[in-house]
Amino acid sequence: MIRIVLLGAAGRMGRAITDAAAGQADLEIKASVDRAENLQRSPGVWRESLDGTLEAGDVVVEFSSPEACRDAAQRCAKARAGLVSGTTGLGPEDEAELRRASNSVAILRASNFSLGVLALRRALAAALSAAPSSWDIEIVERHHRGKVDSPSGTALTLAADAASGRGYGAGSVRTGRSGHTGARPTAEIGVSSVRGGTWIGDHEVLLAGEGEWLELRHVASDRGAFARGALAAARFVASAPPGLYSLEDVVGGRPSGR
Numbered sequence: 090m091i092r093i094v095l096l097g098a099a100g101r102m103g104r105a106i107t108d109a110a111a112g113q114a115d116l117e118i119k120a121s122v123d124r125a126e127n128l129q130r131s132p133g134v135w136r137e138s139l140d141g142t143l144e145a146g147d148v149v150v151e152f153s154s155p156e157a158c159r160d161a162a163q164r165c166a167k168a169r170a171g172l173v174s175g176t177t178g179l180g181p182e183d184e185a186e187l188r189r190a191s192n193s194v195a196i197l198r199a200s201n202f203s204l205g206v207l208a209l210r211r212a213l214a215a216a217l218s219a220a221p222s223s224w225d226i227e228i229v230e231r232h233h234r235g236k237v238d239s240p241s242g243t244a245l246t247l248a249a250d251a252a253s254g255r256g257y258g259a260g261s262v263r264t265g266r267s268g269h270t271g272a273r274p275t276a277e278i279g280v281s282s283v284r285g286g287t288w289i290g291d292h293e294v295l296l297a298g299e300g301e302w303l304e305l306r307h308v309a310s311d312r313g314a315f316a317r318g319a320l321a322a323a324r325f326v327a328s329a330p331p332g333l334y335s336l337e338d339v340v341g342g343r344p345s346g347r
Contacts, residue, residue, distance in 0.1 A: 091327045092119040097153035099127035109316035143168035148323045155183045162190040171326035172196045177242030191333035195326045199336045200242030202318030209307040217254040224298040226251045231283040231291035239282040248278045
């Protein structure tokens with residue numbers, strides 16, 4: 090039995106993971122954790138912190154905040170518990186803390202747990218190898234009005250994939266164009282963000298050539314798709330040796346150029 094400690098349990102992803110884990114014979118939600126101000130809206134969430142919760146062999150699954158992610162990584166390393174991290178908007182210090190903790194325990198970090206997005210990344214790698222190098226690359230992402238970070242972590246991952254595949258240097262990703270920007274540089278990847286309504290996740294990659302273009306798109310209509318991927322990651326982490334992993338390690342093989 091894999092014991093899961095769910096951090097951010099009152100949030101959209103936390104609720105989806107709770108639903109997806111129900112009835113899974115090999116999984117147990119050992120503890121549900123969220124901030125005190127969220128407990129009133131979610132009576133089933135019965136812990137306000139990870140204090141006294143973690144034991145060796147547990148797996149923390151967190152969709153929370155950069156601060157909570159960093160704290161969870163430290164606690165997991167100390168308790169010898171695995172970590173599946175889905176929080177986006179992490180800064181360099183947060184990423185560094187995950188790397189430090191991965192010297193002691195298995196940590197899987199992903200900006201998106203959809204297997205369809207993984208297929209999109211692989212399709213992008215194939216398209217880049219086939220399309221002329223002169224074609225421009227643009228990414229458009231759409232999310233619900235409550236999303237707190239922009240661009241999305243998935244859009245930035247796609248942009249990094251594209252930059253690596255084209256051999257573009259640092260600083261090639263451009264977000265938030267405004268004003269008199271001048272002609273579009275060739276070695277640039279534009280990322281545009283749309284926020285509104287209840288879009289769960291919509292990512293589109295455009296490869297634009299002379300008189301023709303190619304569109305690659307993934308749309309998520311149900312957070313259950315992400316939840317199932319997160320639980321697959323938890324199963325992987327439960328038996329993996331210390332290290333920093335990604336969703337590609339769960340399904341086997343990595344996108345070209347990564």
